Amino acid sequence: MFLQYELILPSVKARKEDCRSYYSVVPLYYGANKEAFHEIPDRDEVSFSAIIVGLAQNSQPTHALALFADMVSSNVGSTMYSVSGALRAAAHLAALEQCRIIHAHAFVAGHTEVVVGTALVDGYGKSGTVSDARQVFDEMLSNMNIIGWNAIMAAYAQQGDVNSAIELFDGMKQRGFVADELSFLAILTACRNAGLVVEAEKWLNCMISDYEVEPGLEHYTCVVGALARAGRLRDAERLTKTMPFTPDAAVCRLLLSVCAIHGETEMASEMAQKLLEKNSQDDSAYAILANVHAASKSWDKVADVRKMMKVGRVRKEIGRSWIEVRGEVHEFFSRDTRHERTKEVYDKLEELMEAIRKLGYKEVSDAMLHNMDVAENSKALWYHSEKLAVAFGVVSGAAPPGKALRVVKNLTICKDCHEALKYMSIVIEREILVRDVNRYHRFMHGSCTCGDHW
Secondary structure: OOOOOOOOOOOOOOOHHHHHHHOOOOOOOHHHHHHHHHOOOOOOHHHHHHHHHHHHHOOOHHHHHHHHHHHHHOOOOOOHHHHHHHHHHHHHHOOHHHHHHHHHHHHHHOOOOHHHHHHHHHHHHHOOOHHHHHHHHHHOHHHOOHHHHHHHHHHHHHOOOHHHHHHHHHHHHHOOOOOOHHHHHHHHHHHHHHOOHHHHHHHHHHHHHOOOOOOOHHHHHHHHHHHHHOOOHHHHHHHHHHOOOOOOHHHHHHHHHHHHHHOOHHHHHHHHHHHHHHOOOOHHHHHHHHHHHHHOOOHHHHHHHHHHHHHOOOOOOOOEEEEEEOOEEEEEEOOOOOOOOHHHHHHHHHHHHHHHHHHOOOOOHHHOOOOOOHHHHHHHHHOOHHHHHHHHHHHHOOOOOOOOEEEEEOOOOOHHHHHHHHHHHHHOOOOEEEEOOOOEEEEEOOEEOOOOOO
């Protein structure tokens, strides 16, 4: 749906007619060409469209959305490419309000193109509002192409809704569309997120025998994930050795994460070693292995892992969480004190933590990575980024009563935060929706739709 552009630097004195040709191939990296873009005289819809798409493609969603806003406020007309690019950026951030704002703009501007409709389905789906994605899909059903069908199936897959994904798959066939590798990836992702091993294996065989679609590494990874989630770790490992692909870092990281959940220390060490053989700077291998040792109270081994990181100069990726309030995205780090409402956030978080303790919440020891005083370590767990984001969501009125608080996280949610948010959903009497690096978690009435496996 999006084109890949090559790096071409125009002269800052280029005439307006030259801008169209230069910026039909916009630079991939905004930073190196920021000045060039802003020095273009009379920037038009072509130049804006090109750079918005380029930014969205290259994981710079906030810049893409900012430029889309600049374009609209400057009364520059939008194109289906600038709209779909902005929607892609909003999808990356799971920024629901941004999706709705861009949707409204598309409606007023008369963008009824299928590329915009598909981007809306993708944007709403990745923001966790499958109902909105489905409404757009149904409204454009007569014009929807295979990309749109795959997008709506992927939306259900993120939620582990296998039945809806399969129902759409059947509907797609009835309309004469031929399933491709992305169609099957959506079904297998749904099976993985639901932990349905038999169904995952069936669909993998189906795509080969019935549709003659060659599975890729991503398809096998889904089956490995389903097996691992079901606790069949050795079967999952066996599949990685027999599949026609060399397991990549994602497969090793998946098995390592599940080993941590099931407390399989020996196998976790094996997977961490394989992961580090692929990339000695992979911070996730060290972090997850440290979690495994911490869970078994093997503090000496935790210290050894820390030492290895220090010697290898490995830096752990910082956990970040985002929450959107009235169209503005607020970012939090662990123990963050940068926000202008920090005191209110921390006061509310302490209030929430005390409340959930009264309901029976206890800190999850797996998340305690240091052999320190229990009270001190427990307190440290309070200030993880997702907890701060939820607390800010409560004090800021991020969502009206009855609506879900929506948080996006760049890493996998930790066990302690997962447990705490289940209780918080009871205290604040509303759903908490968290999209981490793996999947969506919907916390409602003290439980999570992932079934405590992720």
